[in-house]
Amino acid sequence: MNLLEKLDAAAAARKAMLPEGVGAFGIPIEEVYTATEARIGNRRVLLLGTNNYLGLTFSPECIQAAHKALDEEGTGTTGSRMANGSYHGHRALEREFADFYGCGSGIVFTTGYQANLGTISGLVGRGDTVLIDGDSHASIFDGCILSGAEIIRFKHNDMADMEKRLRRLGDRTETTLIIVEGIYSMLGDQAPLADIVELKNKYRCTLLLDEAHSLGVLGETGQGLVEKTGLQKEVDFITGTFSKSLCSIGGFCVSNHPQLDQLRYVSHPYIFTASPSPATIASTRAALQLLREGSHLRKQLWENCTQLYNRLAEIGYQLGPEPGPVIAAILDSPKQALQIWQRLLEKNIYVNLILPPAAPDGKSLVRCSVNAAHTTEQMTYVGDSFAKLYHEVLQS
Amino acid sequence: MTDNSYNEIIELLCDRLSSLADSEVSITAETNLISELSIDSVKLLNLIMEIEDAFDISIPINALADVQTVHELASLISKIKSAS
Known part of the structure; x- marks a missing residue:
């Protein structure tokens, strides 16, 4: 196998995991509106796939x-x-x-x-x-x-x-x-x-x-x-x-x-x-x-983290051991993770998809990054969306 | 390194690898861990941790870069074990 064929093999492995046309990695973000919203394709999406923890990108x-x-x-x-x-x-x-x-x-x-x-x-x-x-x-x-x-x-x-x-x-x-x-x-x-x-x-x-x-x-x-x-x-x-x-x-x-x-x-x-x-x-x-000087930002961030973590745990998602700005739903298969990631995007929510071997222990993750600029309503909408998908994808 | 310890390591590796591998490949000292066995990197790392505990050693991750066959892994384990 020559150097370029090795890359072809890597591309084939990636395609086998992600269907044609699903750009879960390096997704094109056309416009950024605020610390919590951007445009992906024709959708105005809620950003939960950035690490903008204090929401200061537009400060x-x-x-x-x-x-x-x-x-x-x-x-x-x-x-x-x-x-x-x-x-x-x-x-x-x-x-x-x-x-x-x-x-x-x-x-x-x-x-x-x-x-x-x-x-x-x-x-x-x-x-x-x-x-x-x-x-x-x-x-x-x-x-x-x-x-x-x-x-x-x-x-x-x-x-x-x-x-x-x-x-x-x-x-x-x-x-x-x-x-x-x-x-x-x-x-x-x-x-x-x-x-x-x-x-x-x-x-x-x-x-x-x-x-x-x-x-x-x-x-x-x-x-x-x-x-x-x-x-x-x-x-x-x-x-x-x-x-x-x-x-x-x-x-x-x-x-x-x-x-x-x-x-x-x-x-x-x-x-x-x-x-x-x-x-x-x-x-x-x-x-x-x-x-x-941002203790008020940390307070808001932690309120958001706790709200979403508790909601996802209550729904039944397997999560990391403690709440924090990184909240990952741990799924058994790449297929489940991909389905949830795609369906969240259809609901105008952008999160991170992490597939093996990047995720620990061969699991797949749908990872949310919460920030201080997210509103309680946005967190509620994300929680409600995850709840629907739990029934539609994981219990179907 | 004594011949016995090397053989003991080979035996343990073949035993554990056959329970992890998806295929029906007969595992010998010359079996290639990556190309001949369908063992993913996570399973392989877990196996390494298990082996480390069995022999009370730590195998540096960078030393694994040179390991392709069961024999090479056994030799590495044997070398670390005799140095510890």
Whole structure:
């Protein structure tokens, strides 16, 4: 099989799962109206397939800041920070993230994916070990691969399995980086951080926490799981993305370890890429300010999450173990998931379809991402639609 | 690595793989895990976890990239077991 035939085989496998004409992946969105509504084809749809958790995509403060940066600094930086230099905004945003987490320093990356790639591959290398959760995001897994470290996987959120694997490492635990996530993107559940910290200390490892989905969502000021659990001083490195609650694109890492700054000189995903554009940095800075002051947004978000989670559980859907902004209905077969996804779109509701092998344990998911801008009426409509489909698809 | 431990691993692998595989393929040390057995990646990862517990070892995911046959998996397990 030559290179192109391999792609043909992958395309055939995809077509076998999705009937012709069903564009569930990378669906064309023709127009975006608000944080909760857009046009797909000829339909005005309710958006439940974005990660706009605080609903800030149309925030006037962010848009104004981006406009000003465009006018004053142009459209792009045209190169890497290492070669072309760091703009004022890059350095300011790094200080603001460090201040937000009460850390000594911070680094901004061009994407959230690169934040994990760059941090992990800068911290560990050949001869070191990474211990990662079985449900880790691809950016974590790819960062580990790039690093050359040995990758050991523990069962998702299973502390007994994690400890067993730490014990097996023997004296190699001191060169082991544990990586977990604040909220996991598939089922929306949170890492048992207190237990993880206990094991990290017992086995003298280093701990990295990815707050991609929990930033803005958990904790009084929105730091994430680290704030909710009060364990800021126990986590060595925190990474996160700008592309969810902060509504732009980019990523960060903060730490109290002064060695963090050294990543700028060893991390290829930081060095060999163009830095974030001035408009991106400006809107992110404005969004970070709104996030820090956004306890009312978090309150609304959690009301929406709880309403939808409880409704779907009451209907009978199998869900992740706890409510959160990611609410996934777990279906036994891709066919069921596809039917529900299609029927929801017919009811003008856009959610995410996740099929094996992307979903854990060979299951299929219909995943909703709730945000603070959704109204109670919208959540009720979504719940009612899921209720009808439960009877029509799963009980027929 | 003793011959016995290698044989013990092969025996366990063949036994577990035959219960997971959809086809009626006779499983030997030279059987290709991906092309000859209809085992998806989820089942394979679960099998690896089961094997890890049986031998009290952890198999690095990146080491699995070089594994294609039952023999190669058994050799990897044996190598990790003797180093632990």
